[in-house]
Amino acid sequence: MSPFKSNVLAAIKLIPKGTVASYGQIALMVGVPQAARQIGWILHSLGESEVNVPWWRVINNAGRISIKGLSPDAPLLQKSLLEKEGVAVKPNLNIDIEHYRYKPSIKALKKLGLDDEYVSKILEK
DNA sequence: ATAATGACATGTT
């Protein structure tokens, strides 16, 4: 497994129940601000060994579930998983992301192996 | 080694 992938998975595991994060956020947390696409790519290729990864807490920056087309029921599965955790998902699969947005803590970020410089950069933003 | 792909993001139209 590439270090990038394991970092991403680690970051996603840090997302608390009942909150959501955007792909870009995760990318930020692993030190590559513009790797949002890779995040999604990794989630798409998750196997059973990564079932402990809360992939459903990761959505796009517009607060929408962007997996329609993969399998017809995937978005609905994600919807129910989120609602089960107390996250309201509108019928059109759109979420009030600003309300549930996960804000990483310094401690959490350091755990991912980011240097202090980068950490403060994120918090600043 | 080069080219194509994609669960995205952001700036223009």
Added chain:
DNA sequence: TAACATGCCATTA
């Protein structure tokens, strides 16, 4: 407000 275009970068073929 929404559709369109361009940038990005790890993985695959």
